Amino acid sequence: MMNFIKRQMRKRSQVYILPTRMGGYFLGLISVLFMLSLFYSSNLLLLFNLVIFSLLLMWLVESHFQLKKNKMISAQVNSFFQDEKGFLSLELSAVLSEKNISLFFDDREILVSRDGFFEISRRGSYGTTHIKISSVYFGLFQTWIYYPLHLSFYVYPSRERSVRLEWSELALDQQIESETMISSRSKFGDSFDTLEHWGGEPLQRIKWSVFAKSEELVVGKSFLEDERILAFDLSSRSDVAKEQLVSSLTADIWSFYQANHPFLVRVNGKIFEFKQQDSVLFERCLEELSVC
Amino acid sequence: MLRKFRGLYLIILGFCILLSDYLKAPTYILVGITLIAVTFNIQIKSYWRSLLSIIIFISYYLIYGKVFDPEIGLNFLVSVLSIKVLEEEERRDQFMIFYGLLLLIGAGSLFEKTLPYASYTILSLGYLISVFYRINHSIMNREFSLKFVFFVIPVSALIFLLAPRMSELSSFNPVKAQEGAVVGYTTDVRISELESLQQSSRKMFDAKISGKISPNALYWRGNILDFNDGWNWVDRHRVESPKEPHSLSTVRQEIFLYEFHDYFIGLDTIQTLTTQRFQIPLSTAQTARQLKSRFIARYEVSSADFTDSEVRSIERRNFLSEKETQLILKLFPERELKTLLQNVQQYFQKNQFSYSYNPGRIQSLSLFLNEKKIGFCSHYASALGLILRAHGYPARLVSGYMGGRYNQFGEFYEVTQNDAHVWVEYYDQDRWMRVDPTLWIAPSRIELGGELYSLSLQSTRGNLLSSYFSKYYLLVSDWISQWNYDFYFWLDSFDYQFQLNFFERLKLNKKMTFPIIIIGLVVIMLVYYFYQFFFSHKKERASPYSVVWIELNKKIHHFGFSIDHLTIAETREILRSKPELLVLFDEVILALYGSSKVDWKSLLRRIKKF
Numbered sequence: 009m010m011n012f013i014k015r016q017m018r019k020r021s022q023v024y025i026l027p028t029r030m031g032g033y034f035l036g037l038i039s040v041l042f043m044l045s046l047f048y049s050s051n052l053l054l055l056f057n058l059v060i061f062s063l064l065l066m067w068l069v070e071s072h073f074q075l076k077k078n079k080m081i082s083a084q085v086n087s088f089f090q091d092e093k094g095f096l097s098l099e100l101s102a103v104l105s106e107k108n109i110s111l112f113f114d115d116r117e118i119l120v121s122r123d124g125f126f127e128i129s130r131r132g133s134y135g136t137t138h139i140k141i142s143s144v145y146f147g148l149f150q151t152w153i154y155y156p157l158h159l160s161f162y163v164y165p166s167r168e169r170s171v172r173l174e175w176s177e178l179a180l181d182q183q184i185e186s187e188t189m190i191s192s193r194s195k196f197g198d199s200f201d202t203l204e205h206w207g208g209e210p211l212q213r214i215k216w217s218v219f220a221k222s223e224e225l226v227v228g229k230s231f232l233e234d235e236r237i238l239a240f241d242l243s244s245r246s247d248v249a250k251e252q253l254v255s256s257l258t259a260d261i262w263s264f265y266q267a268n269h270p271f272l273v274r275v276n277g278k279i280f281e282f283k284q285q286d287s288v289l290f291e292r293c294l295e296e297l298s299v300c
Numbered sequence: 301m302l303r304k305f306r307g308l309y310l311i312i313l314g315f316c317i318l319l320s321d322y323l324k325a326p327t328y329i330l331v332g333i334t335l336i337a338v339t340f341n342i343q344i345k346s347y348w349r350s351l352l353s354i355i356i357f358i359s360y361y362l363i364y365g366k367v368f369d370p371e372i373g374l375n376f377l378v379s380v381l382s383i384k385v386l387e388e389e390e391r392r393d394q395f396m397i398f399y400g401l402l403l404l405i406g407a408g409s410l411f412e413k414t415l416p417y418a419s420y421t422i423l424s425l426g427y428l429i430s431v432f433y434r435i436n437h438s439i440m441n442r443e444f445s446l447k448f449v450f451f452v453i454p455v456s457a458l459i460f461l462l463a464p465r466m467s468e469l470s471s472f473n474p475v476k477a478q479e480g481a482v483v484g485y486t487t488d489v490r491i492s493e494l495e496s497l498q499q500s501s502r503k504m505f506d507a508k509i510s511g512k513i514s515p516n517a518l519y520w521r522g523n524i525l526d527f528n529d530g531w532n533w534v535d536r537h538r539v540e541s542p543k544e545p546h547s548l549s550t551v552r553q554e555i556f557l558y559e560f561h562d563y564f565i566g567l568d569t570i571q572t573l574t575t576q577r578f579q580i581p582l583s584t585a586q587t588a589r590q591l592k593s594r595f596i597a598r599y600e601v602s603s604a605d606f607t608d609s610e611v612r613s614i615e616r617r618n619f620l621s622e623k624e625t626q627l628i629l630k631l632f633p634e635r636e637l638k639t640l641l642q643n644v645q646q647y648f649q650k651n652q653f654s655y656s657y658n659p660g661r662i663q664s665l666s667l668f669l670n671e672k673k674i675g676f677c678s679h680y681a682s683a684l685g686l687i688l689r690a691h692g693y694p695a696r697l698v699s700g701y702m703g704g705r706y707n708q709f710g711e712f713y714e715v716t717q718n719d720a721h722v723w724v725e726y727y728d729q730d731r732w733m734r735v736d737p738t739l740w741i742a743p744s745r746i747e748l749g750g751e752l753y754s755l756s757l758q759s760t761r762g763n764l765l766s767s768y769f770s771k772y773y774l775l776v777s778d779w780i781s782q783w784n785y786d787f788y789f790w791l792d793s794f795d796y797q798f799q800l801n802f803f804e805r806l807k808l809n810k811k812m813t814f815p816i817i818i819i820g821l822v823v824i825m826l827v828y829y830f831y832q833f834f835f836s837h838k839k840e841r842a843s844p845y846s847v848v849w850i851e852l853n854k855k856i857h858h859f860g861f862s863i864d865h866l867t868i869a870e871t872r873e874i875l876r877s878k879p880e881l882l883v884l885f886d887e888v889i890l891a892l893y894g895s896s897k898v899d900w901k902s903l904l905r906r907i908k909k910f
Binding site: 048051054059062063069 | 846
């Protein structure tokens with residue numbers, strides 16, 4: 009029943025208000041003063057009580073408007089590792105006091121901390137449906153509102169090396185047969201020094217001088233020193249628990265990527281070949297690992 | 301920490317000063333300790349604070365002799381708040397202190413009905429609200445003032461003026477005749493229990509009188525202390541049918557009570573009592589009682605110099621001990637009424653009986669008559685009452701007030717606690733006659749009235765300053781009292797009758813009260829919502845680049861492009877068909893991600909103009 013009510017509330021973008029405990033005490037105080045003024049027929053006390061009551065009404069209206077007029081300017085969640093916390097970058101149009109935010113994934117609610125971090129314990133692909141923003145105005149009223157919010161992100165496997173993986177060594181130019189080969193970008197045939205900038209790529213890598221000349225956003229390639237490439241097929245190990253395997257593989261490829269060592273992994277029937285650092289490709293590789 | 305808000309302590313201090321008549325020594329001691337602790341930043345441990353609370357509570361019980369009482373509650377509230385402000389403050393404590401002070405200020409208005417207190421209420425409320433804003437990390441700005449003037453005040457006034465007042469139910473509750481009631485020494489006043497009379501200038505009521513009246517005639521009738529009210533006097537002989545009462549003159553008074561009394565007060569002898577809805581003739585055989593739940597503070601009284609004769613019958617019973625009866629008969633053997641009264645008067649005067657507010661403990665009538673020979677009005681009235689009863693005359697004590705200072709500015713009488721008095725009534729033929737033995741002992745008490753008599757005692761004690769400044773003090777006090785009277789008369793006028801007249805003037809049905817309140821509230825809320833929606837919203841949190849990005853997005857959408865979830869490169873690809881827009885887009889990207897300083901305003905202007 010409660011779930012049904014909550015689902016109905018999420019469908020409507022209206023502001024809900026309830027008094028907090030302190031707000032309840034305030035209402036109690038007003039009631040006591042009101043009863044005293046009636047009992048002792050004191051007009052001064054009645055007037056005093058009405059002024060306080062009107063102030064409470066005013067704060068109630070302000071609580072309502074604080075959220076009602078609030079607009080969500082931007083919201084973004086970047087993918088993160090399972091051993092990290094996710095970060096919600098949220099920009100609102102209004103100042104909210106004692107803001108609390110929750111993300112909804114269908115019926116599942118995850119609380120976001122005051123500094124924007126949240127935790128998800130399982131790897132995978134996630135898509136938010138709603139965001140709930142609540143605020144406590146003056147400690148008296150708790151208000152909340154639901155906004156539809158569709159954000160997609162991945163929770164990559166944790167980088168925990170619990171199993172030692174045996175990587176095969178291949179030559180750099182060795183051909184690999186596969187139905188799906190995901191390799192680095194090579195759109196600009198002549199220019200092997202640069203790659204097209206893809207969304208999500210660190211902006212510091214953008215070659216602004218190239219942009220000034222050609223108005224193309226490109227990033228620089230990094231060349232590898234070693235001529236050998238390490239390869240691993242995720243489906244090759246069935247004796248180890250899946251999670252441990254995936255975590256260990258993630259840890260390995262992370263360190264390889266950081267060390268700029270060429271490697272190749274086969275995940276979910278797709279081969280990801282890293283002869284040079286390619287952040288976007290790496291991201292896609294991690295995404296495949298997240299959902300494998 | 302709330303300690304930094306020193307004004308909160310000023311609120312408690314101001315409260316203690318204004319309600320000094322109601323607060324006791326333990327409360328002042330505790331407030332003093334708190335102030336010292338706060339001023340010198342002394343930390344008091346929590347167990348000491350708890351111990352203090354327990355000690356204070358026990359002391360109140362010892363002083364008052366009871367636990368549940370409004371005055372005890374007030375003292376306890378002040379004490380608790382004083383201790384509370386010493387605690388380490390979590391947010392919850394801050395809220396509790398705020399609520400506690402609101403309750404304190406509100407409760408004080410039940411005890412103190414003066415203009416200074418009303419002003420104190422306004423100032424304290426304003427300061428408390430400002431503190432409340434600050435502890436919630438907000439500020440009271442001009443916007444708050446506008447909302448207060450255009451929302452809070454109209455809503456309060458609307459509800460205050462139109463909220464239906466309870467129609468006056470019958471408050472008159474004459475004491476019913478009790479079967480087998482004992483005539484004699486009233487249980488309300490016992491000679492042996494009164495050791496001293498507490499003097500206080502606490503105002504009891506104001507009274508406007510039509511016509512002139514001699515100061516000696518300012519006897520304000522209150523409560524008949526004989527608890528059977530004279531109804532149970534059963535005589536073996538049938539009493540003659542009462543004669544028609546005759547009136548010498550009628551004096552009308554408007555009475556405004558500052559404190560709850562469980563009986564109506566008016567000039568002796570009350571003939572008619574008129575409230576907003578009732579006009580009831582009263583007889584002197586009964587006390588017109590008030591009920592706390594239907595307390596009527598303002599009413600009119602019509603008094604006349606006669607008493608009626610609603611006493612049904614009289615019974616004389618033995619109520620004095622044999623020893624006391626013998627003493628009285630020995631000291632005053634004459635039974636004839638006038639002679640008896642003269643004998644008693646002469647006895648008091650020749651034996652140099654004196655009048656004092658602090659006579660000490662007098663445990664019996666014989667001790668009073670033979671040894672002590674000192675007391676105040678209750679002693680003399682009780683003694684005379686017993687003497688009359690010993691001789692078979694029905695007598696009763698009447699408590700009320702005698703005196704009152706005339707306020708030349710407002711032309712009304714101010715009666716204080718110092719004017720409290722007790723006198724005797726005896727039944728002679730068909731009337732209850734008043735006799736005041738205090739007049740024999742201390743005639744100045746009757747001539748001056750209690751308040752002035754008390755002041756004169758202070759000056760005779762050598763208080764030179766008091767006597768020098770008393771004249772000017774009284775002048776200023778009278779001027780302030782006049783404003784008090786006018787203010788509270790005006791405030792108290794908003795009653796049931798006022799609403800009736802108000803609706804009659806507007807030619808509206810009184811049943812329209814609630815609909816008018818609701819409509820009025822709806823209108824005010826709509827105006828407030830309108831203001832909130834159009835004039836009061838905060839945009840300053842949005843960063844300049846966010847504002848620019850939002851504007852750019854609007855423009856791009858305006859031209860039919862959708863760039864949600866696209867990369868920068870993909871967006872540029874799409875915008876190639878609109879080169880000018882692409883230029884703007886690149887500029888914004890450069891501004892967002894570049895390192896050079898950006899003129900956001902001019903960029904925003906250009907985007908808007910595009």
